[in-house]
Amino acid sequence: KFNPQKKVSLRQYVYNSQHLITSMMDENLKAVTCQLCSQPYTDPRTLPCLHSFCLQCLLKEVERQSEIECPQQDCNNKKGPQDELQYDGSQEESKHDDSEEGSQDDALQEESRHDDSEEGSQDDALQEESRHGDSEEGSQDDALQEESRHDDLEEEEIKQDIKCPACELHVSIPNGQVSELPQNLYLGFEARVAQCQLRIARAHEVPCDACIAGSSGPSAGFCCQCLQFLCHPCCEHHKRNRSMHCHNVVSLGTDVTREQLIPSKLPAPFCSVHGREMLNLYCTTCEYMICHECATTDAHKDHNESIEIPRIAASSERDEIGKWIADVQKRMQEFNTAIAVNREVLQQVEASEKKATDAIRQEFEKLYSVLKEREKQLQSELHNLIQCKTTRLGLQTEKFEKLSQDASRYLEFASKLLQNGTDHELIAMKQLPSTQLKATFEGMDSEQPVPCEHSDLTVAMETDSVLKELYNFGKVIDFRPSPEQSIWEPMSSAIVNTEYVLCVKARDSLGQPYPHGGIQIDVMAELRPIAIDHQQSSHGKSENHRDGTYTITLTPQITGPHQIRITMDGQHIKNSPYDLEVRKSKLDYSVGLGNPALKVSVTSPLCIAIHKNSGDIFVGSKANCIYVFDKAGVQKTTIGSAGNGLCQFNRPCGLDIKRDVLYVADCNNHRIQKIYINGAFICTFGRHGQKDGEFNSPSAVVVDFNDRLIVADRGNCRIQVMRSDGSFLVSINPPGVNLSNICGVALDVQGNIHIVKQYNNSGWINTFTPGGAYLSRHEIVIEPTAIGIDVEGYAFVCDEETMSLQVFNSSRDECGTAVKNLEIPRGIALDKGALYTVTYRGGGGYLQKYSLQQALTVDPSRWPPTALTM
Numbered sequence: 001k002f003n004p005q006k007k008v009s010l011r012q013y014v015y016n017s018q019h020l021i022t023s024m025m026d027e028n029l030k031a032v033t034c035q036l037c038s039q040p041y042t043d044p045r046t047l048p049c050l051h052s053f054c055l056q057c058l059l060k061e062v063e064r065q066s067e068i069e070c071p072q073q074d075c076n077n078k079k080g081p082q083d084e085l086q087y088d089g090s091q092e093e094s095k096h097d098d099s100e101e102g103s104q105d106d107a108l109q110e111e112s113r114h115d116d117s118e119e120g121s122q123d124d125a126l127q128e129e130s131r132h133g134d135s136e137e138g139s140q141d142d143a144l145q146e147e148s149r150h151d152d153l154e155e156e157e158i159k160q161d162i163k164c165p166a167c168e169l170h171v172s173i174p175n176g177q178v179s180e181l182p183q184n185l186y187l188g189f190e191a192r193v194a195q196c197q198l199r200i201a202r203a204h205e206v207p208c209d210a211c212i213a214g215s216s217g218p219s220a221g222f223c224c225q226c227l228q229f230l231c232h233p234c235c236e237h238h239k240r241n242r243s244m245h246c247h248n249v250v251s252l253g254t255d256v257t258r259e260q261l262i263p264s265k266l267p268a269p270f271c272s273v274h275g276r277e278m279l280n281l282y283c284t285t286c287e288y289m290i291c292h293e294c295a296t297t298d299a300h301k302d303h304n305e306s307i308e309i310p311r312i313a314a315s316s317e318r319d320e321i322g323k324w325i326a327d328v329q330k331r332m333q334e335f336n337t338a339i340a341v342n343r344e345v346l347q348q349v350e351a352s353e354k355k356a357t358d359a360i361r362q363e364f365e366k367l368y369s370v371l372k373e374r375e376k377q378l379q380s381e382l383h384n385l386i387q388c389k390t391t392r393l394g395l396q397t398e399k400f401e402k403l404s405q406d407a408s409r410y411l412e413f414a415s416k417l418l419q420n421g422t423d424h425e426l427i428a429m430k431q432l433p434s435t436q437l438k439a440t441f442e443g444m445d446s447e448q449p450v451p452c453e454h455s456d457l458t459v460a461m462e463t464d465s466v467l468k469e470l471y472n473f474g475k476v477i478d479f480r481p482s483p484e485q486s487i488w489e490p491m492s493s494a495i496v497n498t499e500y501v502l503c504v505k506a507r508d509s510l511g512q513p514y515p516h517g518g519i520q521i522d523v524m525a526e527l528r529p530i531a532i533d534h535q536q537s538s539h540g541k542s543e544n545h546r547d548g549t550y551t552i553t554l555t556p557q558i559t560g561p562h563q564i565r566i567t568m569d570g571q572h573i574k575n576s577p578y579d580l581e582v583r584k585s586k587l588d589y590s591v592g593l594g595n596p597a598l599k600v601s602v603t604s605p606l607c608i609a610i611h612k613n614s615g616d617i618f619v620g621s622k623a624n625c626i627y628v629f630d631k632a633g634v635q636k637t638t639i640g641s642a643g644n645g646l647c648q649f650n651r652p653c654g655l656d657i658k659r660d661v662l663y664v665a666d667c668n669n670h671r672i673q674k675i676y677i678n679g680a681f682i683c684t685f686g687r688h689g690q691k692d693g694e695f696n697s698p699s700a701v702v703v704d705f706n707d708r709l710i711v712a713d714r715g716n717c718r719i720q721v722m723r724s725d726g727s728f729l730v731s732i733n734p735p736g737v738n739l740s741n742i743c744g745v746a747l748d749v750q751g752n753i754h755i756v757k758q759y760n761n762s763g764w765i766n767t768f769t770p771g772g773a774y775l776s777r778h779e780i781v782i783e784p785t786a787i788g789i790d791v792e793g794y795a796f797v798c799d800e801e802t803m804s805l806q807v808f809n810s811s812r813d814e815c816g817t818a819v820k821n822l823e824i825p826r827g828i829a830l831d832k833g834a835l836y837t838v839t840y841r842g843g844g845g846y847l848q849k850y851s852l853q854q855a856l857t858v859d860p861s862r863w864p865p866t867a868l869t870m
Helices: 004-010 018-024 055-069 082-085 089-101 104-114 119-131 136-155 187-201 232-240 308-366 370-420 422-428 432-445 469-473
Strands: 042-048 052-054 159-163 170-172 221-223 229-230 249-251 281-283 288-290 457-460 474-479 500-505 523-529 541-544 549-554 560-568 578-583 598-599 607-612 617-621 625-629 635-639 652-658 663-668 669-677 681-685 699-705 709-713 716-723 728-732 742-747 753-759 762-768 774-779 784-789 797-798 806-809 814-819 824-831 834-842 845-853
Touching: 004 170, 042 055, 042 187, 052 716, 055 159, 119 681, 187 422, 221 281, 229 232, 232 249, 281 308, 288 422, 308 370, 308 422, 308 432, 308 457, 370 432, 370 457, 370 474, 457 578, 500 560, 549 716, 607 834, 607 845, 617 652, 625 652, 663 709, 669 699, 699 742, 709 742, 753 784, 762 784, 762 797, 774 806, 784 824, 797 824, 806 824
Parallel strands: 607 652, 607 824, 652 699, 742 784
Antiparallel strands: 042 052, 159 170, 221 229, 221 249, 281 288, 457 474, 500 549, 523 560, 541 549, 560 578, 598 845, 607 617, 617 625, 625 635, 652 663, 663 669, 669 681, 699 709, 709 716, 716 728, 742 753, 753 762, 762 774, 784 797, 797 806, 806 814, 824 834, 834 845
């Protein structure tokens, strides 16, 4: 459980007033207390992980994390002396010293300094009367000054992400501006309600909100309708006034429930732009609430059809949250059951270990003198197997527990918001709860809540028949294969209404071939259309060959994107699920790809990579930076600068993306850089040299299915294979194979490595297995600069000589020219039925996107569909 005291001390956010708040805190106040400053929320903002913090606390946290991530003295992101004035810690310390000397009222007054007019009329009453006690004009002036100070702070923000102080999850900041995070009106109001309850119950001396400052004694009561503290004369006036005599005025020192304190219908918040105008409209185009005056401005004058009342917008959001609450709760039950089963299997595995150990010992007592050495070997095998099982089960249990805990927290947050939040409070969250619940459900749905290991384990001992073969006697048997270790070869492509045969090879927990196919194992395959009702899925027929292999027959029924899901005893096997495009026919690239669907100017591009989920386009440039575009071609940001420091480049020649991590072949810095896609630096590895793990002008990098990096070490005439952490695995440089001048690297769906290189005024395509074994080479009469492989094994090669994009089939016979009349093509990427390329000439260049659907043949008879055995 998160400890606010510990977190604050770790981040050096120890304020002098902290012990005052924590000593007086009850359960209601704890629920609305910021974990960074240990004070009730002021202008709370919610991160994508659904943790909320005060706006000012988040601004300081972003600054603190930026300083930690920029250790270099000359880093451009480091704050200068003038910037430090914006974050003067002495001012904050002085502010909290005042809070310690005062009563609980000071905490509310301090909170009011950070609130803006958007918090609602009930907040304005507490702010304007208790904080200033002056005229409305003076309050507005102070609010403008405070807003201006906030704007100055927000302009300093350049950080694109932040690590959540509570769960340490890296989350993105919209446009690098903390102020654009969703404003949690619900939590902010709950904080004020809890404070009011506390002040009423403990009868602090609170000034009257209705009287002129200094003209009355302490308050004697609190009006739950006006949300004002009242002195004794004002309480009597409330009772005598015709319009207010029905108000519920409670005496200080009494216990007041939340239901008594909150009116049945809260007024709408006020507009921060137009003063006292209420936010009674919602712009679906801009996705925020506006007032009637805002609707007539230039920013919204063309949005008439998208402006509606908040109640309608909130209604759909309520339905969406309710739906995902029900779905996540249902999946939570399955995962909670799986957690209990996993723990039971762990105990059974430990019991199996003891049982198997005893069996081994009993058998070897008969053959002790001869089989002593063999006994040690078997014990070691058993230990490795059990350790592997317990480790995998433990990791799966921890993963399930984490999913369950996150889901519980999201459900609690969303349920409270759905039950107690108003329409405006729901809208202010910008669909964040439903989005997070959906993501949680999808995360759970992608997991199979069944144990990844079985406890069944035995030892085969046939003493009488194998006495003559003592040195090979006995073996540890994993009774059932491990789904996570079992493999299959993904399909390269699929044609509708065509039968395909898939081969599944069972492996034990250590990844060794599983020869005991006689055991009945439930192996299933499903070809599930994406974004279509799962009732359209095709289920394959499986056959057990009783030798550790299984064949599955599948026939896709409809075209479009699909997902192959192969399970063994209910658990996904390796590389499952797998995305697959089902087409009407095979492709004919000889017809060309036509005109580009997207063409964007880019400064001196060198390479390109596509983020699979978002569709964002990353382009490495000779300007020594990486440009980031959205899928529509609009530039979002720029990563890095020229140099040899962290996130600095000297000719970034190769890019690839795996999950949310960007790998950069930093050519003239002779290294690989690992960076989050939001620009946050992770690590760098490699240096100039010829040893293993050293580079000489790396020209390309790709990441395979096993998260291995395939790096074209151009200057050293070799391919290096490395783990994602930079540790060296193997060097590919077979004798007699010339790998000089490697220009590009690509992988096919089987994981085979394809490279293009220039040699003796010609081009070559060389192919290697995933393990580095040499397969083939083909001469191509062009000058290649980059290569991409599609799902059917076609090779797209950028040709510098003819300034075109050439296509070669799986036999590497030339099929034709896909794109003609390009400037110098430098990079290529394929993703979701589209081909991207970057071209370069002089100081300019273009990013272009082509649809591969242009290559679909009209007559399928040119390529008769045949069964494909994998």
